[in-house]
Amino acid sequence: MSARPDFVHWMTSIQQRTESALETLLPPASRPPDRLHEAMRYAALGGGKRVRPLLVHGAGHLVDADPPRLDRIACAVELIHVYSLVHDDMPCMDDDVLRRGKPTVHVEYDEATALLVGDALQTRAFELLADAPVADVPADQLAMLALLARASGSQGMAGGQAIDLAAVGKQLSRAELEFMHIHKTGALIRAAVLLGARAGHPLPADELERLDHYGKQIGLLFQVVDDILDAEADTATLGKTAGKDAEQDKPTYVSLLGIGDAKRHAEELLADACATLAPFGARAIHLRALAEYIARRSF
Amino acid sequence: MSARPDFVHWMTSIQQRTESALETLLPPASRPPDRLHEAMRYAALGGGKRVRPLLVHGAGHLVDADPPRLDRIACAVELIHVYSLVHDDMPCMDDDVLRRGKPTVHVEYDEATALLVGDALQTRAFELLADAPVADVPADQLAMLALLARASGSQGMAGGQAIDLAAVGKQLSRAELEFMHIHKTGALIRAAVLLGARAGHPLPADELERLDHYGKQIGLLFQVVDDILDAEADTATLGKTAGKDAEQDKPTYVSLLGIGDAKRHAEELLADACATLAPFGARAIHLRALAEYIARRSF
Numbered sequence: 001m002s003a004r005p006d007f008v009h010w011m012t013s014i015q016q017r018t019e020s021a022l023e024t025l026l027p028p029a030s031r032p033p034d035r036l037h038e039a040m041r042y043a044a045l046g047g048g049k050r051v052r053p054l055l056v057h058g059a060g061h062l063v064d065a066d067p068p069r070l071d072r073i074a075c076a077v078e079l080i081h082v083y084s085l086v087h088d089d090m091p092c093m094d095d096d097v098l099r100r101g102k103p104t105v106h107v108e109y110d111e112a113t114a115l116l117v118g119d120a121l122q123t124r125a126f127e128l129l130a131d132a133p134v135a136d137v138p139a140d141q142l143a144m145l146a147l148l149a150r151a152s153g154s155q156g157m158a159g160g161q162a163i164d165l166a167a168v169g170k171q172l173s174r175a176e177l178e179f180m181h182i183h184k185t186g187a188l189i190r191a192a193v194l195l196g197a198r199a200g201h202p203l204p205a206d207e208l209e210r211l212d213h214y215g216k217q218i219g220l221l222f223q224v225v226d227d228i229l230d231a232e233a234d235t236a237t238l239g240k241t242a243g244k245d246a247e248q249d250k251p252t253y254v255s256l257l258g259i260g261d262a263k264r265h266a267e268e269l270l271a272d273a274c275a276t277l278a279p280f281g282a283r284a285i286h287l288r289a290l291a292e293y294i295a296r297r298s299f
Numbered sequence: 300m301s302a303r304p305d306f307v308h309w310m311t312s313i314q315q316r317t318e319s320a321l322e323t324l325l326p327p328a329s330r331p332p333d334r335l336h337e338a339m340r341y342a343a344l345g346g347g348k349r350v351r352p353l354l355v356h357g358a359g360h361l362v363d364a365d366p367p368r369l370d371r372i373a374c375a376v377e378l379i380h381v382y383s384l385v386h387d388d389m390p391c392m393d394d395d396v397l398r399r400g401k402p403t404v405h406v407e408y409d410e411a412t413a414l415l416v417g418d419a420l421q422t423r424a425f426e427l428l429a430d431a432p433v434a435d436v437p438a439d440q441l442a443m444l445a446l447l448a449r450a451s452g453s454q455g456m457a458g459g460q461a462i463d464l465a466a467v468g469k470q471l472s473r474a475e476l477e478f479m480h481i482h483k484t485g486a487l488i489r490a491a492v493l494l495g496a497r498a499g500h501p502l503p504a505d506e507l508e509r510l511d512h513y514g515k516q517i518g519l520l521f522q523v524v525d526d527i528l529d530a531e532a533d534t535a536t537l538g539k540t541a542g543k544d545a546e547q548d549k550p551t552y553v554s555l556l557g558i559g560d561a562k563r564h565a566e567e568l569l570a571d572a573c574a575t576l577a578p579f580g581a582r583a584i585h586l587r588a589l590a591e592y593i594a595r596r597s598f
Contacts (some may be wrong), residue, residue: 123448
């Protein structure tokens with residue numbers, strides 16, 4: 001695929017500018033309470049694929065959005081994601097010790113600090129969307145804030161975590177598994193796409209719906225690939241503890257469909273996501289490449 | 300004091316309308332994930348003095364703000380407060396089993412649910428300020444959102460929790476103790492006053508500063524009285540475990556100043572708060588009565 005070197009270049013540049021924006025937008029480690037601020041930076045900086053920031057910028061490209069504005073939106077979405085990882089790794093949830101190749105926050109610091117780090121990262125995410133312009137008019141910015149909140153809360157990501165907790169040790173149907181993932185990881189991924197798409201020139205409703213469908217499909221794709229990688233990869237490649245799902249008796253696409261059908265399902269989702277983008281033509285170049293990347297990633 | 304029966308009537312009506320607004324603004328327990336929604340309602344409904352909602356309405360009265368708008372703001376501030384209680388009670392923090400006379404969320408449900416309840420209540424707080432009008436123009440609403448976020452995050456309430464954690468077993472100076480409380484409880488109390496004051500007709504900067512000083516003083520007053528009550532009351536009266544601070548070797552105003560000087564300090568703070576309100580005359584009737592109430596409360 002000839003676009004790949006260009007995509008890698010674009011992806012690297014977005015990852016770098018996201019890192020740099022997070023550096024700036026998180027409180028310095030020297031500011032009191034310094035241990036909390038240091039731990040917030042430990043959790044958020046220096047790692048991660050930055051899939052959600054890539055989606056924000058990819059969708060923002062489609063509407064010619066101002067890149068510094070996209071940086072702020074990307075950081076808000078990423079901080080919601082990072083807060084959820086920090087809390088999800090805690091002993092009372094997944095009890096995981098490794099994340100992005102480093103000890104998890106409660107291991108490196110302590111549980112109470114991890115709890116506060118997650119809390120304060122969430123707060124900072126909403127603060128980022130409130131204390132500087134990310135849309136042409138404040139009313140649009142409020143709508144974007146509400147969108148991020150809906151995607152993150154009890155009827156989005158946090159709700160998905162609750163459904164996941166309740167599912168441990170249970171046999172789920174494919175519909176139930178999909179319902180869980182549409183909330184747990186899908187809601188925030190969809191929000192990333194839609195927030196980027198709302199940061200530039202206005203799109204007609206049918207095009208926003210198209211992007212929402214794209215976001216839904218790659219959210220599921222992301223999870224199916226995650227389950228495949230968790231079943232197949234080793235811990236060193238993954239940068240987090242591999243094989244945890246099976247060990248914890250959590251339902252996955254692999255446990256439900258088998259590895260072959262899980263891979264076929266991933267291909268279908270990829271094809272559907274790309275077809276959804278077709279009417280956007282060249283403007284969707286990054287979103288198309290991101291769908292490919294999410295499908296083909298090995299970590 | 301002749302105003303007291305009127306104040307009790309007003310206070311009861313605000314507490315009732317806050318309860319009713321929270322009932323409406325929290326997701327129904329029947330909506331999936333139902334266990335999470337049930338636990339969110341368990342944490343937030345049916346208890347508490349609703350000090351922050353009272354402050355929102357008291358300050359809102361001063362600027363003739365629309366009461367339903369104040370209800371939404373009051374609920375947002377209260378949900379931030381409740382989320383912090385739920386997380387603060389968890390085993391890795393204060394490890395408390397009783398709150399508002401009921402088992403804490405992690406005791407009644409489980410730790411993972413308590414973690415998610417706190418997370419989702421925080422999200423809902425910001426959503427409330429984003430998804431319906433609480434100011435005349437959206438730009439003011441964004442500023443109010445940013446104000447609540449600043450007061451709640453790593454440089455406000457969550458930061459105060461971190462300072463509190465770091466202080467266990469240490470001898471603090473009075474200045475250090477005050478710094479901790481200005482963040483831990485003071486920031487959100489100040490925010491409650493300022494958010495109420497920004498929901499109606501605009502106030503000049505010097506009057507907003509005056510209200511901010513009032514908020515700062517009653518925030519400290521609240522904490523000094525809390526420390527006195529914790530040292531003197533028994534668990535049944537308090538509705539939470541009494542004597543925890545001394546047991547956990549946490550610095551308090553009582554341990555630092557002695558009970559006599561702590562009580563004298565409370566009187567000074569009350570007098571200063573009331574003097575600050577003097578120029579507002581009768582418009583500050585509820586804020587003045589609230590300062591008295593915070594000083595004289597027995598639970």
